[in-house]
Amino acid sequence: MAIRRGRGVAAVNYPTGMNLGGDPSQALVHSTPTGNFMVSLSSVDLGQGLKQVMAQICAETIGVATDQVTIDTADTDTGPHCMGTFASRGTHRIGNAIIRAATEAKQVMLEVAAEELEVDAGDLETDGAGNIIVKGAPQKSISIFDTALAAHFKQGRSISGRGIFLVPRSFPETETGAMKPSTCYAHACTVAEVDVDDETGEVTVVSVKNVFEIGRALNPKMVEQQLVGGSWMGISHALYETTEPYYPKREHGGTDFNQYLMPGPGDLPETEIVVLERPAADGPYGAKGPGEMCANPQIPAIANAVFDAVGVRVDTLPITPERVLRAIKAQHN
Amino acid sequence: MAKKVPLQITLNGEERAEFVESGSTLLTALRDRFDDTSPKGGCNQGTCGACTVIIDGELRLACLTLAEMCDGASVQTTSGMAKGGVLHPLQRAFMEGFAAQCGFCTPGMIMAAKALLDRVPNPSRDEVIEALAGNICRCTGYEPIINAVLEAARANSHNAA
Numbered sequence: 001m002a003i004r005r006g007r008g009v010a011a012v013n014y015p016t017g018m019n020l021g022g023d024p025s026q027a028l029v030h031s032t033p034t035g036n037f038m039v040s041l042s043s044v045d046l047g048q049g050l051k052q053v054m055a056q057i058c059a060e061t062i063g064v065a066t067d068q069v070t071i072d073t074a075d076t077d078t079g080p081h082c083m084g085t086f087a088s089r090g091t092h093r094i095g096n097a098i099i100r101a102a103t104e105a106k107q108v109m110l111e112v113a114a115e116e117l118e119v120d121a122g123d124l125e126t127d128g129a130g131n132i133i134v135k136g137a138p139q140k141s142i143s144i145f146d147t148a149l150a151a152h153f154k155q156g157r158s159i160s161g162r163g164i165f166l167v168p169r170s171f172p173e174t175e176t177g178a179m180k181p182s183t184c185y186a187h188a189c190t191v192a193e194v195d196v197d198d199e200t201g202e203v204t205v206v207s208v209k210n211v212f213e214i215g216r217a218l219n220p221k222m223v224e225q226q227l228v229g230g231s232w233m234g235i236s237h238a239l240y241e242t243t244e245p246y247y248p249k250r251e252h253g254g255t256d257f258n259q260y261l262m263p264g265p266g267d268l269p270e271t272e273i274v275v276l277e278r279p280a281a282d283g284p285y286g287a288k289g290p291g292e293m294c295a296n297p298q299i300p301a302i303a304n305a306v307f308d309a310v311g312v313r314v315d316t317l318p319i320t321p322e323r324v325l326r327a328i329k330a331q332h333n
Numbered sequence: 334m335a336k337k338v339p340l341q342i343t344l345n346g347e348e349r350a351e352f353v354e355s356g357s358t359l360l361t362a363l364r365d366r367f368d369d370t371s372p373k374g375g376c377n378q379g380t381c382g383a384c385t386v387i388i389d390g391e392l393r394l395a396c397l398t399l400a401e402m403c404d405g406a407s408v409q410t411t412s413g414m415a416k417g418g419v420l421h422p423l424q425r426a427f428m429e430g431f432a433a434q435c436g437f438c439t440p441g442m443i444m445a446a447k448a449l450l451d452r453v454p455n456p457s458r459d460e461v462i463e464a465l466a467g468n469i470c471r472c473t474g475y476e477p478i479i480n481a482v483l484e485a486a487r488a489n490s491h492n493a494a
Contacts, residue, residue, distance in 0.1 A: 046435065047433075047434040047435025047436060047472060048434065049434070221431050222431065224431070225431040225434065225473065225477060226434070228473065228474050228476050228477060229434060229472045229473045229474040230474075231474060232473075232474025232475065232476070233471075233474065256376075257376065257381075258376050258378060258380045258381075262469065262471075264465075264466055264469070264475070265461075265462045265465045265466060265475040265478070265479055266462045266463070266466055268474070268475055268476060268479075271474075271476060
């Protein structure tokens with residue numbers, strides 16, 4: 001009877017958004033009379049930071065500061081339709097919809113500015129500091145503030161734009177079955193080290209080392225936060241989370257989250273996160289969806305590490321001490 | 334209809350009095366009568382730590398504390414930590430260290446951390462883990478929270494020096 005150390009590796013190839021497509025999100029963008037921008041969505045910020053990243057995307061597209069953009073996700077009854085924030089789709093689908101809406105709004109804004117400056121709209125650009133300037137002649141400019149005032153009160157135009165991003169439904173080819181399940185994949189690889197007590201069956205994660213390839217990290221601190229939390233959750237899924245086993249019968253199982261086991265702050269292994277950025281061709285500013293993927297590769301990596309340590313395949317989650325001991329016993333018989 | 338009873342507490346340094354329903358918890362009283370929604374109701378049975386407050390200097394779970402037993406007590410919550418618009422070092426460290434995602438556990442985490450730092454100004458990592466062990470977080474994986482508490486302790490000792 002001994003503590004046995006094992007190491008396992010696993011990699012994941014993760015589609016962004018709903019597989020097979022047919023997966024749209026809409027955005028509407030309009031300016032206030034003073035040149036701030038409202039983005040109307042039905043998408044929900046669950047705490048993942050959707051509003052912050054969507055504001056960045058809108059600001060980048062129009063050429064204003066992020067704090068000049070307000071993201072309104074107030075009401076799914078009245079907002080433009082969104083499939084939802086799930087399937088790691090939020091940044092990719094909604095971000096692309098916002099780029100389209102903001103691009104349309106920006107075009108109107110430049111046309112209004114062109115009228116005020118008596119130049120061609122095609123010769124104008126934003127300077128990122130709240131002004132619209134003539135390309136190559138920045139001394140000839142008008143502020144976005146004054147442009148919005150002119151649009152509202154003088155020219156009678158609405159600086160606004162509509163955007164929708166749809167990954168079309170992919171049907172399999174009849175002959176070959178070939179299809180395009182997704183247009184954008186994020187990737188990850190985890191190496192897990194575990195100690196397995198072959199007397200008690202207890203698995204302790206010693207370290208997890210994760211590499212995530214996520215397109216471009218639009219907000220690197222928030223990406224890191226999501227990945228660190230996800231890595232922990234992957235360990236939690238691998239070893240702890242279940243409503244079973246309870247004895248002697250299922251009716252004795254947990255009835256709420258108070259009986260649902262998760263690791264606490266004292267159960268953290270040494271965790272390493274490395275982010276690789278390979279911008280996605282169809283991602284908003286190159287972003288992919290890392291949300292769900294970041295909690296996935298830890299699970300097979302830990303299962304492989306358990307195999308490396310004690311030579312048994314536990315193929316049911318979570319990898320509880322009971323399951324490890326039963327597998328070891330079965331192997332000896 | 335439960336009988337209403339008067340409850341006088343010092344809430345974040347301010348003398349307050351409200352009528353609360355007899356038998357209600359301090360959590361209900363704070364949120365519904367004293368309009369302090371910083372303590373959160375998670376499990377309502379003392380397992381998640383989201384309702385953590387400090388009563389007369391001691392860390393307590395507001396969901397397991399009868400409101401009437403707090404008459405005359407001093408109660409601290411997260412909403413009383415920022416002074417004149419200046420964040421408490423713990424709040425600042427949580428913010429700068431991205432130690433929250435959905436934020437539901439954050440007030441409880443901060444109160445648990447404050448009770449620790451009030452007692453042990455320069456805790457070890459293990460002491461921080463021990464202090465946070467009664468508070469559950471689903472999003473962060475705890476690592477950013479532990480680091481934020483250690484950072485706040487460093488900032489405190491730096492200011493004191």
